[in-house]
Amino acid sequence: MHKVLIISYYWPPAGGPGVQRWLKFVKYLPEFEIHPVIYIPKNPKYPITDSSLNQEIPENITIYKNKIFEPYFFAGFLSKKKTKQISSGVISDENPSLIEKFLLWIRGNMFIPDARKYWVKPSVRLLTGIIEKEEIDTIITTGPPHSLHLIGLELKKNLDVKWLADFRDPWTSIGYHTKLRLTKASQRKHRQLEKKVANGCDKLLVTSNTTKTEFETITTTPIYVITNGYDIPESELPFSALDKKFTLSHIGSLLTGRNPENLWKVLSEIINENEAFRNVFQLNLIGVAGQDVLNSINDNGLEFYTRIIEYVTHEEAVNYQRRSQLLLLAEIDSPQTRGIIPGKLFEYLAAKRPILAIGPEQWEGGEIVKSTNSGIVCNYNSVADLKAVILKWFHLYQQGILMVSSVNIKEYNRRTLTAKLAELL
Missing domain, CATH: 3.40.50.2000 (Glycogen Phosphorylase B;)
Known part of the structure; x- marks a missing residue:
């Protein structure tokens, strides 16, 4: 050997x-x-x-x-x-x-x-x-x-x-x-x-x-x-095992620079406009979050809807991924980060929950989300299309049919x- x-x-x-x-x-x-x-x-x-x-x-x-x-x-x-x-x-x-x-x-x-x-x-x-x-x-x-x-x-x-x-x-x-x-x-x-x-x-x-x-x-x-x-089995959880709330979860460190302010503004708008959304929405931040991220969340009135858990074991992180209605993936908006593919993305793929990815133009992480049909990719200037996809997913959630039909993820095993x-x- x-x-x-x-x-x-x-x-x-x-x-x-x-x-x-x-x-x-x-x-x-x-x-x-x-x-x-x-x-x-x-x-x-x-x-x-x-x-x-x-x-x-x-x-x-x-x-x-x-x-x-x-x-x-x-x-x-x-x-x-x-x-x-x-x-x-x-x-x-x-x-x-x-x-x-x-x-x-x-x-x-x-x-x-x-x-x-x-x-x-x-x-x-x-x-x-x-x-x-x-x-x-x-x-x-x-x-x-x-x-x-x-x-x-x-x-x-x-x-x-x-x-x-x-x-x-x-x-x-x-x-x-x-x-x-x-x-x-x-x-x-x-x-x-x-x-x-x-x-x-x-x-x-x-x-x-x-x-x-x-x-x-x-x-x-x-x-x-x-x-x-x-390195985990692809999830086949029944809908009964998913969060009852309309959860959007970010797993891992949400470092300074990875602050999707357009997302916080869109979520704030939907909360103000849609009572049904307001009653069930929850933002989960699982891991360390930069203070500027927390400030932006609070400035947009999302503090009441945000649950912060600084660190969990890897097993617990996987459980959060699989139970969440939506998964958030964010990368710094810079040409220097186009080649950064967060490790969490691959476990997101295995979780088979819709991924909301926000990052720079020509981002490799975003290209993987697209090529595997695992979610939607937006940039830091997206507003109308970002709002539209969140509302689309929310309506599917209300009907109990929010899911993702991903393809070609086995190559990342x-x-x-x-x-x-x-x-x-």
Whole structure:
């Protein structure tokens, strides 16, 4: 059986989307005669945790751990709330405090490429022996944090190994990079490191065609696209199991920038105009929401209709998806986010509830919603068509026949995606 070393920061009990991709790949790789050896931090400071994911770690896999120095631990003495938010990617657009500005500047300019950079050297030292001991000839690094790719870069230089670099998110082109208050020197350093990684690995793995196109401008290394996916049975819930209220649910972090103000205005209009809608509508926000999002919701008079639950286990999140009448998917309205495909989309597909997707023009996430016939895609300027589709779905809900007839979603099954990865390896 072929052994591969997978170097990852996120691993159970980490919660959120970052842990899912490689936890699921590891689950299915042995079916394809590939034995994963895992390397993770011993004492990480995860922004959110989900201990229930420990149950999904496959038996009989080898896991190595090594201590990591986490600068966020010390930053927490300044502001635990702001540190946790910045660590998880929640960066406010509205009047950031001096502490927040300071933490952002530190994060962007003192820790390049990120705050886990101090794990690189000790990891290279430890893994050199592990690779020889386990007779490993292939290594995989997955980022963010992109400092893990620097581990792969050094191991590739020093040892006779093949290296696959997996980018779950872009590096320098990701939207929040512009908010890190980077100096010109820091921007240059990020681009240099990104290019070294892209040209130093044997293969690049990305999650969208847009990201693939971006990397093709800086490297000739072969680039492959394997999206994220779902690892749950496709839902066939009876209508009696759905929420009694007309629920619109967003699962996961509704970060700053993903604030569909046009949606809040449309919902407010319908509530004011339609008594039947007003009596049954409920907006569920399951996960962390940015303060500007909450302010917009309140400004449009939706506070009474909004239920906020900051974090739930993955199992609970899936249950919310399957019970909801509608599912909300939102992405930042920017050309830089066209290639961002939220991991939750694939579980939304499996839930088989109508998806209301709001995002930028030419958004890959929106294209998947369209191609699978799983819902409607609107932009941030949509008003009349947005109102029309919500009312259409509400009338179907009143008749007890609100459903979606999706197609071609099996290609996003985690086992199917792992087969593609195994072929690359």
